[in-house]
Amino acid sequence: MSGATLGILVFALFFIFMFLKMPVALSMGLSGFIGLLIKLGLTATLEVVGKEFHSQFMSYTLSVVPMFVFMGFLCYHAGIGSGLFNFFNKLVGHKKGGLLYASTFANAVFGAICGSPTAAGATMGSICYPEMKKYGYDTTLSTASIASGGILSVLIPPSMAFIMFGILTEESIGGLFMSGIFPGILLMLCFCVAIWVVLKRKPELAPAGPKSTFKETVKAAIKTIDVIIIFVVCLGGLFIGWFTPTEAGAVGSLAVCIVSLVKRTLTWKVFVRAVKDTAKTTAMVLFLTFGAQILSRLITVTGLASILASTLGGLAVPPIFILILVVIIIYILGFFIEALALTLIVIPVFYPLVVTTLGFDPYFFAALFVLTSSAGMITPPVGLLCYVVSGVCKTPVGKVFKGVWPFLIATVVATVLLIAFPQLASFLPNL
Numbered sequence: 001m002s003g004a005t006l007g008i009l010v011f012a013l014f015f016i017f018m019f020l021k022m023p024v025a026l027s028m029g030l031s032g033f034i035g036l037l038i039k040l041g042l043t044a045t046l047e048v049v050g051k052e053f054h055s056q057f058m059s060y061t062l063s064v065v066p067m068f069v070f071m072g073f074l075c076y077h078a079g080i081g082s083g084l085f086n087f088f089n090k091l092v093g094h095k096k097g098g099l100l101y102a103s104t105f106a107n108a109v110f111g112a113i114c115g116s117p118t119a120a121g122a123t124m125g126s127i128c129y130p131e132m133k134k135y136g137y138d139t140t141l142s143t144a145s146i147a148s149g150g151i152l153s154v155l156i157p158p159s160m161a162f163i164m165f166g167i168l169t170e171e172s173i174g175g176l177f178m179s180g181i182f183p184g185i186l187l188m189l190c191f192c193v194a195i196w197v198v199l200k201r202k203p204e205l206a207p208a209g210p211k212s213t214f215k216e217t218v219k220a221a222i223k224t225i226d227v228i229i230i231f232v233v234c235l236g237g238l239f240i241g242w243f244t245p246t247e248a249g250a251v252g253s254l255a256v257c258i259v260s261l262v263k264r265t266l267t268w269k270v271f272v273r274a275v276k277d278t279a280k281t282t283a284m285v286l287f288l289t290f291g292a293q294i295l296s297r298l299i300t301v302t303g304l305a306s307i308l309a310s311t312l313g314g315l316a317v318p319p320i321f322i323l324i325l326v327v328i329i330i331y332i333l334g335f336f337i338e339a340l341a342l343t344l345i346v347i348p349v350f351y352p353l354v355v356t357t358l359g360f361d362p363y364f365f366a367a368l369f370v371l372t373s374s375a376g377m378i379t380p381p382v383g384l385l386c387y388v389v390s391g392v393c394k395t396p397v398g399k400v401f402k403g404v405w406p407f408l409i410a411t412v413v414a415t416v417l418l419i420a421f422p423q424l425a426s427f428l429p430n431l
Helices: 004-021 022-042 042-057 061-078 083-093 099-112 117-136 139-149 160-169 173-179 181-201 214-220 225-240 245-263 268-302 304-313 319-334 339-357 364-378 382-394 397-403 404-418
Strands: none
Touching: 004 022, 004 117, 004 268, 004 304, 022 042, 022 304, 022 339, 042 339, 061 117, 061 245, 061 268, 083 214, 083 319, 099 117, 117 139, 117 382, 117 397, 139 364, 139 397, 139 404, 160 173, 160 181, 160 214, 160 268, 160 339, 160 364, 173 181, 173 225, 173 364, 181 364, 181 404, 214 319, 214 364, 245 319, 268 304, 268 339, 304 319, 304 339, 304 397, 319 339, 319 364, 319 404, 339 364, 364 382, 364 404, 382 397, 397 404
């Protein structure tokens, strides 16, 4: 059996395991193990698996994961960033759909201190939705807007997606963080345009609220100082070069603790809940990474990535067409596979093709991939953010899914603009 045939069969086996509702980490690891067993035999396969297990769970590089995860859950449980929505509400709440714009802006800024989209969705859902309900906003549009805004936490640093991309490709995590800033702002603006278009057709879905005074707005702005402090201490130190990514996560977590203590929102109960959630999420990420590495070894042994690169790279079409094909494939896979798992599965295959063979900038591809794969967080049937917001807002998940389509279109528009202007992602990291 040729390497390419074996690789294709193993991926088919992986999807079969997925559709049988086997855990993603086990699906990747088991399918990769079976493929290695066929290709290398039992002794060599066990040796490969043992080495991968040891290298993954003893890796200093992966220590960056619990640091930023802990920082995100601390922000969530301690209520850091809760004043963001109030501030933006004071700024634009008096306009039609003002609370929708406010939640989008708040999600974007909250993403700058919280790399977890689920934590962002839960936080903004609990803060924004009651206010929207109070002023008679449409439930479907409100919940869909909050869920879609959670994607901004994936693009705007610190982001777990960029951390995993950096671990898999050995690109600078600091540089990857910078590559997501302008695309994140672009996506935020596209979401705002989507809201404007929807309300242009149906203004009754989101009526205007009362206008705030300048004094009230200033008071609300002062209460967002905690977010600014955490962002400057954590990511400012990382971008300047004072900290490594792991150190930046640790310093950011410490900054959140100090700010929470000053605000008296950090109790022992909050701290324990953040630690428990961090342990669960970190364990999930580690086992996903371990399973992905086994599958990645199979891809390397069979030469599937190089075969794909040589086949697509040899086509008599401009590289941009191949890139668009890759983007379409990622969008389709995102409907069925959670974003983090998709990163671990797809990057070992497509990164050599897009960056090495086709010659695209790695930071541009990172931002493009994260933007594209994150769309799956609001699309059925996986749509993790929709389920999170549905639970927090106590709304049927079907209503949330029904309202996400304008925001999904906005995500596609942002993707097209990023492909047209790759400097949006590559400018800052290559300075």
